[in-house]
Amino acid sequence: MSLTGVVVGAGDRGYDGYAKVLLDRPELGRIVAAADPDPTRRDRFADRFGLGTADMYPGWDELFAEGRLADYAIITTGDTHHVEPALLALDAGYHVLLEKPMALEEADCVRIVEAAEAADRTVAVCHVFRHSHLFAALGEVVASGELGDVTSIQLSENVAFWHYAHSYVRGHTRNSRVPWLLQKSCHDLDLLQWLAGSRAAAVSSFIRPTELTAANAPADAPEHCAQGCPHSDTCPYDAVATYRDLTPVLSDLAMADRPVGLGPAARVARSALPKLLDADVAGSARRLQWKRWPVAAVTDDPTPEGLDHALRTTRWGRCVYRIDDNDQPSAQTVSIRFVNGVVANFTLNSNSHRTMRSVRVDGTRGTAWGELRALDGWLKVSDHRSGRVRRVKVPTAYDGHGGGEAPLFVEFLDAIRTGSEPSVSAAESLESHRIAFAAMESASSGRVVELSAG
Numbered sequence: 001m002s003l004t005g006v007v008v009g010a011g012d013r014g015y016d017g018y019a020k021v022l023l024d025r026p027e028l029g030r031i032v033a034a035a036d037p038d039p040t041r042r043d044r045f046a047d048r049f050g051l052g053t054a055d056m057y058p059g060w061d062e063l064f065a066e067g068r069l070a071d072y073a074i075i076t077t078g079d080t081h082h083v084e085p086a087l088l089a090l091d092a093g094y095h096v097l098l099e100k101p102m103a104l105e106e107a108d109c110v111r112i113v114e115a116a117e118a119a120d121r122t123v124a125v126c127h128v129f130r131h132s133h134l135f136a137a138l139g140e141v142v143a144s145g146e147l148g149d150v151t152s153i154q155l156s157e158n159v160a161f162w163h164y165a166h167s168y169v170r171g172h173t174r175n176s177r178v179p180w181l182l183q184k185s186c187h188d189l190d191l192l193q194w195l196a197g198s199r200a201a202a203v204s205s206f207i208r209p210t211e212l213t214a215a216n217a218p219a220d221a222p223e224h225c226a227q228g229c230p231h232s233d234t235c236p237y238d239a240v241a242t243y244r245d246l247t248p249v250l251s252d253l254a255m256a257d258r259p260v261g262l263g264p265a266a267r268v269a270r271s272a273l274p275k276l277l278d279a280d281v282a283g284s285a286r287r288l289q290w291k292r293w294p295v296a297a298v299t300d301d302p303t304p305e306g307l308d309h310a311l312r313t314t315r316w317g318r319c320v321y322r323i324d325d326n327d328q329p330s331a332q333t334v335s336i337r338f339v340n341g342v343v344a345n346f347t348l349n350s351n352s353h354r355t356m357r358s359v360r361v362d363g364t365r366g367t368a369w370g371e372l373r374a375l376d377g378w379l380k381v382s383d384h385r386s387g388r389v390r391r392v393k394v395p396t397a398y399d400g401h402g403g404g405e406a407p408l409f410v411e412f413l414d415a416i417r418t419g420s421e422p423s424v425s426a427a428e429s430l431e432s433h434r435i436a437f438a439a440m441e442s443a444s445s446g447r448v449v450e451l452s453a454g
């Protein structure tokens with residue numbers, strides 16, 4: 001049975017995320033309508049998904065006022081706009097695929113869980129990393145019993161310095177009213193509770209404030225990097241190097257050992273670029289027109305002139321030390337004791353040389369450890385008794401989520417078709433959000449926070 005969907009929010013995730021899977025696999029169904037207040041985004045979406053003007057709505061109110069037009073709604077609006085469209089979609093009878101975080105308050109997460117139950121609809125939250133090649137393989141290793149009883153887990157989300165500057169200093173999520181831990185790492189807290197196989201019992205957390213503040217700004221740095229900053233050759237956050245030369249992005253993609261710099265790293269990266277959708281390689285990295293994130297967030301016009309204009313006139317080109325209203329932490333640690341006795345440590349940091357999650361699970365019979373990087377990953381499993389180490393193959397993935405996007409979406413469609421529970425239902429996601437809320441309480445109070453049975 002092929003299913004139909006609507007998309008609420010035709011931004012980066014709405015346009016380039018789950019719905020895109022249908023373009024390669026039309027047998028799974030199609031998108032029949034979408035909503036976004038931005039006319040350029042509506043046109044772009046309609047063009048890609050073969051929709052007419054009448055199928056495009058200026059907002060979720062207008063879309064849901066039509067009643068139920070399809071089987072499911074994909075909600076990919078910004079972080080502060082998840083609760084209202086999710087509740088309206090359930091009220092109209094849609095199944096819901098909801099981007100994370102579910103909500104910014106625990107009470108709103110609970111409202112979504114209760115509304116899903118009352119409406120008897122499937123709600124899956126996009127904790128895409130459970131489905132990534134690396135973590136799916138690790139989940140299988142843990143579930144197989146090969147590690148014995150899991151005793152402890154260590155997980156780090158190492159956010160590359162340039163990604164932090166883009167999203168959490170210059171970007172939309174620079175203010176901790178949308179807490180970084182909740183926004184970025186509800187994924188990781190979900191992974192921990194899943195790998196531990198248990199709910200959290202107690203949480204403690206520490207925060208280091210950001211270094212990217214006016215107090216640390218070089219005195220002679222102009223407001224925009226492109227205005228002749230004397231530090232442009234040495235500053236890791238230089239906007240021209242980041243968005244025009246793509247220096248750190250290419251280094252990340254190239255899986256180079258050194259964080260910044262072209263050379264062999266860029267040659268490898270450029271050979272991978274044609275595989276990445278919408279990249280026009282025009283002979284050299286400097287003339288590369290990169291139409292995807294992060295440049296897509298900076299300007300709709302990635303020509304050299306369009307990008308130069310954006311870097312001189314918008315906050316995307318600003319000196320990272322002079323943004324003024326950014327207060328997301330530089331780092332946060334979270335320690336968790338689970339009900340079943342497993343203990344875990346999680347670190348979220350903003351100064352990584354590259355985009356990378358690293359994980360280690362220790363058990364009574366073995367250890368598994370690995371890394372998930374921008375395009376690839378690796379996983380090793382060691383047996384305590386024999387000392388043998390085996391390497392688990394982790395395929396390359398180009399979706400930016402370790403290969404997790406398509407499996408997550410297909411599982412959601414299967415759940416609707418068969419009535420089965422998606423692996424991260426609203427109720428399951430609520431538990432990882434509870435860990436995030438407890439961690440934030442602990443970081444501000446300095447106390448260990450006990451979680452109730454809930």
Ligand SMILES: NC(=O)c1ccc[n+]([C@@H]2O[C@H](COP(=O)([O-])OP(=O)(O)OC[C@H]3O[C@@H](n4cnc5c(N)ncnc54)[C@H](O)[C@@H]3O)[C@@H](O)[C@H]2O)c1
Pocket residue numbers: 008009010011012013014035036037038041058059060061076077078079080081099100101126127128183401
């Ligand atoms: N699961 C993941 O790994 C993952 C990765 C990236 C982003 N996200 C999440 O996805 C969400 C969307 O992120 P994004 O980068 O696509 O943001 P975005 O800003 O690019 O897109 C959001 C879109 O919602 C639209 N919108 C605003 N009000 C609306 C309304 N009333 N009706 C319909 N549309 C409306 C905006 O115009 C915008 O186009 C965020 O919550 C983000 O945290 C999740």
